[in-house]
Amino acid sequence: MKKVIIFPGLVPLEALEEFLENEKVDLKRIIIKKKLLGFYKRHKMSELLLAKESLLTTSDKGDLHYQDYTAAYESVISDARTFFIADRHFRKYGLNSSFNVSSMIESLVYNSLNILVKDRPEVVVFQATPHGAYTWVFAKVCEFLNIKVRFVGDSLVHWKVHPVEGIDEQQVIKGGEAEFSFKKMEELINKSKGEYLDAMPSYEKERYNKNKGKYLTLRNELSLIFSKGFKHIPFQIIQSMIKFNTYRCYNKLVNNSFLGNGRKKIIVFMHYQPERTSIPEGGIYGQQLVIIRLLSMISKKYGFDVVVKEHPSMFRNHFDPDFRSRYDYKAISMMDNTYLTSLSMDSFSLIDISSLIVTITGTVALEALMRGKPALMFCNREITGLDGVYNANADNVGSIMDRVFVDGIDIDVEGVKKYLMELESMSFLRQNETNTSINAYKHAIYAN
Template sequence: MNSKIIFWINDDLVQIGLTKILQEKYNFENYAILNITEKQKQFFQKQRLVKFNKIWYYHDHIHKTSKTPDLAYLKSIEEKYKINLWLLASNERFFSEFNKFYKFSQNEILSILEQECKLFENIIDKVQPDFFLAAVTTLHHDHLFYEICKAKGVKVLMIKPSFLLGKFIISSETDTIENIQSSTSYHFSSLTELQNYLKKYSSNIQVKRNLNEFQSSKRDYLQAAVQFLFSANSNPKTHYTYYGRSKFAVLKNMIVYTIKRRYRKNFINKNLIYDFENKKPFIYFPLHIEQERGLLIDAPFYTNQIELIRNIAKSLPVGYDLYVKEHPTQVLRGWRSISDYKQIMDLPNVTLIHPSIKSEDIIKKSSLVVTIGGTSGLEAAFYGKPSIIFTDQEYSILPSVHKIKTTNELPNAIKTSLKKQLRISDLNNYINLIESNSFEFDFHRLSVEFDNYFHLGGFLADVKIPINKMKSFLEQNNGDYEKLAAEFVKKIQKYEHQKSL
């Protein structure tokens, strides 16, 4: 095969094994945009493990400039590719209140967008790639490149986790399944059987793994801190994502962060509800973790979850309460501010549940689940409950799921959804659809192993990558990368076959 593939590789570098197999075994032409740190860049400049026809170091092309942004050019980009640039930028975590180190001006943001668009157009026009391979986009720049690729007719193949843990799908969209084919291997006859199936793929398993395995070693934390403090760091000068991150600023931020996290945890333990007796029927809203692509990219108009909770609470029928639960992995972001929790608790018909309570226990007792776009919307169906979501998801095809466009629809949507009856046949169809279009892959294990191998347990991204160590990692995980490459090749062959018809 001589098809041209362009990759977007972030600083976690997990995809590098995939690029190696696709080039060596299947003879694709490999091109890559690397969104990596300066120390990681040294590895790519010296390594011969993976052959690329050409590499672009993303941050080498994005500079701080006093030049006025070319608004006419940016407007033409919006029109040409049907992209709302400001919507994408305003929800970028580096340009928003989530960035504690640097406040970007409007002109700085527009200048970055202009440089990105010119870079991306130039790359696509020069390479003329057949395929764009990537993980699910997480930040504005890779999502912008993804949108431009789609508009220019480059076939996107994005690996994404399905809502069934450990099952992955390769698709052009994050919210749909392409080339739908479905077998009929599952014929569950009761909700109990469905729930037993769900237990093997429950999101609770992933939550526990994240809490137990990601940034869990105190030894790695201390080692990362020492390495950060006593090694050279040029990223604040070359990478806009590192602006303002001097060693003193990072150290100060970490001390403040640690104190706030402990203080917030004490507040949570003292004030959020552990035991709940549903004397009245209730509707359940699980908070999404912030900052996360599920909000910032998938649901850009629903990032203010407190305001959304207010709107849901206003829309409840008389006799219903709203139960809100904090996401357990929000601890990885230092929890929310105490003022956020107090605003939720001050609402008269809202109860705030402790993050340690299992979501499934709340779903079982609820009358309806409302979620912006999380797993709970699907899990609700397995317990015979309807759900309302605010953004398209792969499980939106279930009749028990109501997707709304604006909060004005909430009162009627809630009343309508409360009357819905779930059919087991609908869930059987959904499960068979996922089973037929997905493959099992332990991406979490591979990512954690990579972080432990190179990134001191995920605590430090800007690290030197020894070539021999990378070679060893790729050899140890060759079987996984072979499997992943084979799944991508299946999709590529299927697409090329359809294109030739």
């Protein structure tokens, strides 16, 4: 019987009941947040661990060798994403140092090792890509010990997901009973060829309408200031002031002189941050300056401009000054052949004047393909069977540029449609209220 540890995350509690006692697996532990403890106790579910209490504050003495411990710590701490994630989690309002954060990482590594060495699971299953401090370190220690890490991963279509194995070398776990949405897929195809306002993601359209098309409004800022409770108001006010100054800096540095200059263009669509879709899913490219500078450095050889557009939610949504600053925009504006473009430039207009678009994990890649343009994705997702979209990194970006700018590439839009329909037969529907798929999560647990 397969030994399993699960982190259920946002998987609905009621849905867990029907399969937690399934005899197909030996459920060693369930690691949860404290607020869920009452549910599990009522249902007499054993082998519970609270994420904070078990992974951070306790230090059970286990049968560990000091060399295994130090090697595991080095493996986890040497991954830049560990600091990006832990820094966000533990540095509240800038009142902690990076060195103190490393102490917490050390505790997470040690306690994760103790649990894993004691339980010896074959598989550890997460609700989504591990992206919190507790889940990330636990998953990294799993892979250090050659324990399988599985989770529900996104597809190129935002409402379809796959069960996936592996943090960095992701492999879609085949099988399971796929869930279909042909009508919705047809709507996506049609909207991707139409006007941007019709194809705008629902969450973005809601913010667009709420702010009447603007990026900063007094009403929205007041709502955000009071959204986290009275004790957070002073900090939220400071954040709003920083947001305003950052927004003003961006607009001052906008340079649309690339329009009509006759040069080929690569459009970089920046991600809203912090989110798991860039950190950790983008690897080192979660720091988006790395992508932009990489493209700027090779722009002279291929004779293209790099056009960068900020994600509108950076200003319409909660703004975190730890993940975007005036320095970022100033650095971009000083790079060779690189331009910041207006927030008001809609995505489809930019795609249509481009030779290539660039994102980390954004659905804009699919929209570009539907409009006949290739896309680079600086991420670790498995993308197979779809010509015109490429997993990019510093090692292969040169050969991709040769194919786009030297050899030339024609996008087979009908082939893209065929891919999307095939995607229907090997993916699951995301439930909006949980942002995951219960059936995909179950398949990640039970699959061989």
